[in-house]
Structure formats: C-alpha cells, structure tokens
Amino acid sequence: MMPFGLKIAIINRAFRKRLDEKAAAMGLTSGQLRVLGSISRLEAAGVDEIHQNDLEQLEHVTHPAMTKMLQRLESKGFVRCEPSAQDRRYKKISCTESSAGIYRLILEQDEEVLSELCCNFTEEQKAEFSRMADMILKNIDSESSADV
Amino acid sequence: MMPFGLKIAIINRAFRKRLDEKAAAMGLTSGQLRVLGSISRLEAAGVDEIHQNDLEQLEHVTHPAMTKMLQRLESKGFVRCEPSAQDRRYKKISCTESSAGIYRLILEQDEEVLSELCCNFTEEQKAEFSRMADMILKNIDSESSADV
DNA sequence: CCTAATTATGTAACTAGTTACTTATTAAGG
DNA sequence: CCTTAATAAGTAACTAGTTACATAATTAGG
Numbered sequence: 363m364m365p366f367g368l369k370i371a372i373i374n375r376a377f378r379k380r381l382d383e384k385a386a387a388m389g390l391t392s393g394q395l396r397v398l399g400s401i402s403r404l405e406a407a408g409v410d411e412i413h414q415n416d417l418e419q420l421e422h423v424t425h426p427a428m429t430k431m432l433q434r435l436e437s438k439g440f441v442r443c444e445p446s447a448q449d450r451r452y453k454k455i456s457c458t459e460s461s462a463g464i465y466r467l468i469l470e471q472d473e474e475v476l477s478e479l480c481c482n483f484t485e486e487q488k489a490e491f492s493r494m495a496d497m498i499l500k501n502i503d504s505e506s507s508a509d510v
Numbered sequence: 511m512m513p514f515g516l517k518i519a520i521i522n523r524a525f526r527k528r529l530d531e532k533a534a535a536m537g538l539t540s541g542q543l544r545v546l547g548s549i550s551r552l553e554a555a556g557v558d559e560i561h562q563n564d565l566e567q568l569e570h571v572t573h574p575a576m577t578k579m580l581q582r583l584e585s586k587g588f589v590r591c592e593p594s595a596q597d598r599r600y601k602k603i604s605c606t607e608s609s610a611g612i613y614r615l616i617l618e619q620d621e622e623v624l625s626e627l628c629c630n631f632t633e634e635q636k637a638e639f640s641r642m643a644d645m646i647l648k649n650i651d652s653e654s655s656a657d658v
Numbered sequence: 659c660c661t662a663a664t665t666a667t668g669t670a671a672c673t674a675g676t677t678a679c680t681t682a683t684t685a686a687g688g
Numbered sequence: 689c690c691t692t693a694a695t696a697a698g699t700a701a702c703t704a705g706t707t708a709c710a711t712a713a714t715t716a717g718g
Contacts, residue, residue, distance in 0.1 A: 365616065
C-alpha cells in the first residue's frame with residue numbers, strides 16, 4: 363500500500379501543475395496566484411492593514427518563504443509593499459491595479475482544477491471530501507496556535 | 511471560502527513537517543524517506559532492476575528532481591547506483607544495508623502522522639478519506655499514462 | 659529613562675520541485 | 689551497415705519551501 367505522505371504529495375503536485383498551466387496565461391505561477399488570492403481575500407474581509415505576518419499565518423509558511431514570494435510579486439508589479447505608519451516594523455501589503463479583479467478568476471480556476479481531479483466523484487462525495495479537508499485544517503490550526 | 515489549492519498545500523506542508531521531525535532522527539528528510547520507501551516497495555514487489563525512471567513515474571516527479579534526490583541519498587550512503595548490465599543507459603538502484611529494514615519504520619511513522627492529522631475522524635471517515643484520495647490518484651495516473 | 663526582551667522582517671545556505679537543454683546509448687529504417 | 693529516432697540520465701537556472709542567524713523597531717521592567 364502506498365504511504366499517505368506520498369499520496370498527498372502526488373495530489374498536491376498534480377493540482378499545482380494544472381493550476382500552473384492556467385496561471386501562466388497571466389504571467390504567474392500557481393504559488394503566486396495562491397498568495398495573491400490570500401491578499402485579495404483579506405482585503406475583501408475588510409482588514410485595514412495587511413502585513414506579511416498575516417499571510418504567513420494564513421498559508422502556514424515560514425517568514426523567508428513569504429519574504430521572497432512578496433519580492434517576486436512586487437517586482438512583477440502585482441502587489442505593493444510600503445512601511446506601516448503606526449509601527450515601522452510592519453510592512454503594509456496591497457494589491458495593485460494589475461491584480462485588482464483577479465480574485466474571482468482564481469476561485470474559478472481553482473474550482474475547475476478540483477473538478478478535473480475529482481471527475482469521478484458524486485457531488486455529495488466532493489462535499490464530503492471538502493468537509494474532511496476542513497477537519498484536518500482545523501487540527502493543524504489549533505495545534506499551531508496552541509504552541510504559545 | 512479558502513480555495514482548495516491552498517487547503518491541499520497547507521495539509522501537505524503540515525504532513526511533511528511532522529514527518530521531517532521523525533525522519534531527522536535517522537539523518538533524513540521526509541522527502542528522502544519517501545523515496546527510500548518507494549525503492550523498498552519496488553524491491554519487495556520483486557522488481558529485478560529498479561531504474562530512476564520507475565521512481566519518477568511512481569512519484570510523479572520530473573527527471574531532474576529524482577536525479578538530485580538520488581545523488582543526495584547516494585552521498586549519504588542510503589542507496590547504491592550502478593550502471594545496468596543489459597542497457598547502459600539505465601541506472602540500477604538498490605538500498606544499502608543502512609536502509610535495509612527501514613520500510614516498516616516508514617509505514618509506521620506515516621500512519622502515526624496521518625492519525626495525528628485525522629485525530630477527530632472516526633475509523634470509517636478515515637477509510638473513506640483514503641478511498642477518495644485513491645480515486646483522485648487513479649484520475650491522475652490514467653491521465654498521465656494517456657498522453658502517449 | 660535605559661536596558662532587555664519581544665516582534666517583524668531580511669539574508670544565507672540548504673532541500674525539493676519545475677522547464678529547457680545536453681549527452682550518451684540503444685533501436686529502427688533505408 | 690549507417691544515419692536517424694527514441695530514450696535514460698545529467699546540467700543550468702529558476703520558483704518555493706525549510707532552518708538558523710542578523711537587524712531594526714517597539715514594549716516592558718527596574
């Protein structure tokens with residue numbers, strides 16, 4: 363039997379690959395699209411100032427990973443980074459005009475790829491699968507916030 | 511709602527992180543452990559000569575990724591690579607004594623991590639989740655083998 | 659107040675993945 | 689046979705992640 367670690371790695375790679383193909387049309391990678399989506403989501407939620415830290419916690423990535431990701435996105439002109447006025451340690455992050463309406467597109471393409479991978483699922487199975495993924499995420503979140 | 515691409519990326523990172531902690535005790539990373547497991551699995555299945563190509567197809571990774579992975583594993587002394595006698599293009603790969611009994615350990619630790627992540631699942635839910643992952647893998651496999 | 663701890667971010671060096679290109683060996687056709 | 693195709697593996701340059709360490713700004717204690 364194939365270990366679960368290998369299964370999830372393969373599924374993750376397959377998802378990324380399919381999304382990369384769609385993202386390339388916008389001059390982006392799947393990872394950049396994902397981060398851009400997270401920024402848009404926080405903006406839509408009404409967060410006044412988005413900081414690098416917020417994105418790291420949301421995506422469960424380390425500081426250096428997000429530092430470099432934002433540097434790439436900034437150099438491509440998709441996000442803007444400016445020092446926060448209140449606390450100069452913080453970096454205030456925002457989407458530029460280039461990435462303004464991109465969020466809906468991201469969600470659409472994400473849903474398309476999921477449907478491709480789950481093409482032999484019933485609607486009920488797809489919903490159940492999504493619920494189970496959320497249960498795992500809840501465990502991961504509670505554990506990482508518990509290590510105070 | 512969080513896009514599925516982000517969900518699976520987070521779950522994959524969480525799985526890798528937990529497995530990395532266990533693998534570190536053996537001087538390995540989770541990725542190296544995973545590949546070592548795949549080699550052991552092919553050996554146990556009675557494949558006479560394991561080639562780099564076989565591992566790439568099994569793990570759905572590109573040639574250069576596996577080339578470097580095997581170079582790292584070889585330099586650490588966990589695998590042996592020798593040119594095949596039949597066809598000198600092929601590289602014959604085998605586990606060394608250092609990694610002989612490691613397969614059972616890999617499966618145990620994989621199961622442990624899965625149980626941690628699915629701690630709020632019933633046994634039935636865990637089995638159902640595994641079945642669904644297999645269904646997705648089947649789609650991925652059939653698609654990649656169809657592009658002849 | 660001023661030092662010390664905390665916190666946000668940055669940098670270096672590494673593992674792990676990608677695409678694109680090169681090399682070497684075998685297989686196939688004229 | 690001998691050239692050409694196909695195939696296995698390697699290399700270069702990049703994205704994306706990790707740990708460990710450095711830097712700068714704010715917060716807290718004495």
